[in-house]
Amino acid sequence: MTTVTVGRPPLERHLRDHRDQGRKALVPYVTAGVVPGWTGLVEALAAAGADAIEIGLPFSDPMLEGTTIQEASQRALEQGMTTERALAAVAELDLDIPLVVMTYSNLIRHRGAGVFCERLAGAGVSGLIPVDTPLDEASPLVAAARSQGIETVLIVAPSTPPDRIDAIARLGSGFVYASTVMGTTGERIVLGDQAADLATRVRAATDRPVLMGFGISGPETAAQAARHADGVIMGAAVMRRVLAGENADEVAGLVREVRTALDAIVEPHWP
Amino acid sequence: MTQTASVLADPGADGRFGAFGGRYVPEALIPACRTLEREFRSAWSDSAFREHLTRTLAVYAGRPTPVTPAARLSAELGVTVLLKREDLAHTGSHKINNVLGQALLAQRMGRTTLLAETGAGQHGVATATVGALLGLDVTVFMGAKDVERQALNVFRMELLGAKVVPVTAGSQTLADATSEAFRHWVGQSDTAHYCIGSVMGPHPYPWMVREFQRVIGEEARGQCAQLLPAGIPDVVVACVGGGSNAAGTFAGFVGTSARLVGVEAAGGAAIGNGSPGILHGFESYLLQDDDGQVLEAHSLSAGLDYPGVGPEHAHLADSGRATYVSADDDEVLAAMVKLARTEGILGALESCHAVAWVLRAAGTDELPTGSTVLVTLSGRGDKDAAQVRELLA
Ligand SMILES: Cc1ncc(COP(=O)(O)O)c(C=O)c1O
Numbered sequence: 200m201t202t203v204t205v206g207r208p209p210l211e212r213h214l215r216d217h218r219d220q221g222r223k224a225l226v227p228y229v230t231a232g233v234v235p236g237w238t239g240l241v242e243a244l245a246a247a248g249a250d251a252i253e254i255g256l257p258f259s260d261p262m263l264e265g266t267t268i269q270e271a272s273q274r275a276l277e278q279g280m281t282t283e284r285a286l287a288a289v290a291e292l293d294l295d296i297p298l299v300v301m302t303y304s305n306l307i308r309h310r311g312a313g314v315f316c317e318r319l320a321g322a323g324v325s326g327l328i329p330v331d332t333p334l335d336e337a338s339p340l341v342a343a344a345r346s347q348g349i350e351t352v353l354i355v356a357p358s359t360p361p362d363r364i365d366a367i368a369r370l371g372s373g374f375v376y377a378s379t380v381m382g383t384t385g386e387r388i389v390l391g392d393q394a395a396d397l398a399t400r401v402r403a404a405t406d407r408p409v410l411m412g413f414g415i416s417g418p419e420t421a422a423q424a425a426r427h428a429d430g431v432i433m434g435a436a437v438m439r440r441v442l443a444g445e446n447a448d449e450v451a452g453l454v455r456e457v458r459t460a461l462d463a464i465v466e467p468h469w470p
Numbered sequence: 471m472t473q474t475a476s477v478l479a480d481p482g483a484d485g486r487f488g489a490f491g492g493r494y495v496p497e498a499l500i501p502a503c504r505t506l507e508r509e510f511r512s513a514w515s516d517s518a519f520r521e522h523l524t525r526t527l528a529v530y531a532g533r534p535t536p537v538t539p540a541a542r543l544s545a546e547l548g549v550t551v552l553l554k555r556e557d558l559a560h561t562g563s564h565k566i567n568n569v570l571g572q573a574l575l576a577q578r579m580g581r582t583t584l585l586a587e588t589g590a591g592q593h594g595v596a597t598a599t600v601g602a603l604l605g606l607d608v609t610v611f612m613g614a615k616d617v618e619r620q621a622l623n624v625f626r627m628e629l630l631g632a633k634v635v636p637v638t639a640g641s642q643t644l645a646d647a648t649s650e651a652f653r654h655w656v657g658q659s660d661t662a663h664y665c666i667g668s669v670m671g672p673h674p675y676p677w678m679v680r681e682f683q684r685v686i687g688e689e690a691r692g693q694c695a696q697l698l699p700a701g702i703p704d705v706v707v708a709c710v711g712g713g714s715n716a717a718g719t720f721a722g723f724v725g726t727s728a729r730l731v732g733v734e735a736a737g738g739a740a741i742g743n744g745s746p747g748i749l750h751g752f753e754s755y756l757l758q759d760d761d762g763q764v765l766e767a768h769s770l771s772a773g774l775d776y777p778g779v780g781p782e783h784a785h786l787a788d789s790g791r792a793t794y795v796s797a798d799d800d801e802v803l804a805a806m807v808k809l810a811r812t813e814g815i816l817g818a819l820e821s822c823h824a825v826a827w828v829l830r831a832a833g834t835d836e837l838p839t840g841s842t843v844l845v846t847l848s849g850r851g852d853k854d855a856a857q858v859r860e861l862l863a
Contacts, residue, residue, distance in 0.1 A: 262496065308753070360501065
């Protein structure tokens with residue numbers, strides 16, 4: 200493995216600082232290895248105003264992804280991307296924002312949670328989003344991650360009942376990932392009422408930052424979601440442009456637009 | 471066997487069979503899995519539900535299926551071979567047992583749609599059939615390659631009123647159809663029931679599907695008691711894709727002294743060649759590469775073309791209560807011909823994996839001369855006739 204990069208800030212503290220300043224967090228997503236210059240893309244998105252970046256380790260059977268991110272994963276694997284290569288490349292990145300790895304249980308299970316989290320820490324990653332490891336299965340992973348200083352971000356869905364929201368917010372850390380829809384990743388034109396409702400319920404249940412993801416397609420949906428949450432995650436909209444052949448600068452343009460839309464939201468400061 | 475009590479039992483709230491099973495699904499599906507578990511527990515302890523299922527299996531699906539002594543084959547091999555005839559169940563395979571159970575449960579839960587994945591098409595045909603019987607909408611996801619290979623079954627499903635959705639992602643086979651069915655279920659879990667076709671998926675599926683297939687083993691156990699002087703066979707063998715017909719068969723014999731043997735396809739041998747992993751909601755043996763990416767399975771029988779195996783089988787293998795072996799395509803083809811010519815039965819290619827093992831093992835320490843073996847013939851081979859004609863040409 201390569202050398203440990205200079206300490207990036209812990210994820211949750213970073214997001215809390217943003218929230219305390221009345222600023223909405225913007226977290227774009229990139230599939231590791233989707234195009235040859237993908238780390239350059241990560242750097243460009245950081246420069247365009249991302250507050251953290253979610254990096255997807257591609258998996259052969261991504262059960263929660265819509266067609267865009269599925270295709271991004273497939274392309275990455277076809278081009279020879281592996282977990283080791285992805286993390287080695289991440290370790291070389293010189294960024295001052297937290298990086299969060301998103302992936303599926305099998306890639307973690309295959310190495311063992313302890314070794315996997317050690318690799319994440321070695322690559323300078325701050326957080327982990329295990330999308331198909333629900334609360335019920337997460338405790339051993341959370342413990343392994345914690346011992347490596349990695350925060351485990353857990354997801355809540357519109358179908359999650361109140362007692363589970365509490366438990367998920369307590370067991371997870373970094374932020375609470377609120378899925379706007381009952382469905383897979385992918386862009387949507389408008390967000391339904393259930394998105395606002397969920398964000399409101401989660402915010403009432405926990406003091407951790409709440410970020411909304413799934414369906415954020417651009418400035419409008421981002422602003423719509425951020426009115427109810429502490430920030431947004433934007434995946435398919437970014438990947439669609441990459442798959443369509445846009446270069447890093449062009450994709451960064453989207454992130455700048457969303458940044459502007461989010462910065463225009465004025466909200467009273469939290470105590 | 472001291473572990474008998476712990477295997478083939480209720481896997482409890484966490485859905486574990488030893489180290490395997492569990493519930494690895496996106497959070498959005500957890501309430502649906504929990505509801506299903508609760509509803510299944512309630513239905514399975516409700517005698518009215520069970521009687522209704524048993525009656526429907528009898529008057530619609532043709533149960534009990536017989537056990538046929540394979541006289542000529544037995545004489546040739548020097549072992550007594552009994553065939554549990556799931557090929558005689560309606561739609562031509564054991565899949566109907568599980569689908570009827572799940573569909574009646576879905577109806578009881580007020581669901582209006584059944585979602586299903588299918589490889590060979592047998593599970594899809596069973597689901598389309600029962601959907602028509604009960605007036606439920608059916609959508610079947612099928613790898614685009616399988617849609618081509620199993621054109622007749624696609625037509626059967628459509629004729630029965632089901633919608634068949636070809637899946638073009640990945641290897642375009644069963645594993646991809648399964649992922650796509652899950653994606654759909656995430657968006658429709660309050661109106662649709664996902665009718666999984668084998669003892670796989672998140673808890674409660676592996677347990678629930680085994681309970682719905684238990685009828686195979688329980689019938690066979692009673693039938694063996696009539697047919698065999700010893701009352702039970704020395705060996706019980708069944709083919710293993712996801713493992714539902716094997717799990718149902720084993721359930722009738724796990725408490726006896728019979729040896730249990732599961733036969734995987736050589737190119738899809740998750741227990742034989744795989745390692746522990748997590749796919750489609752459960753932890754079990756899985757074919758995967760050094761990085762943990764899931765490998766494509768290869769078998770001439772589309773029904774065994776799955777890179778994983780049900781978690782209970784992983785546990786039965788680790789605990790030593792059952793043994794898992796494999797058969798290759800050539801052996802299977804030879805077994806199909808042998809069974810046809812000695813007994814006048816065209817067995818499904820899947821089922822012929824179990825027959826192939828019997829042919830190989832007869833007269834060895836595995837299956838000594840004079841011993842008795844029960845083979846579950848999980849389905850009939852009509853669906854494979856065109857493919858076999860090409861392979862034999
Ligand atoms: C006739 C037949 N047998 C066996 C199988 C494999 O499934 P399982 O291992 O769940 O019994 C299939 C699957 O399509 C089948 O059609």
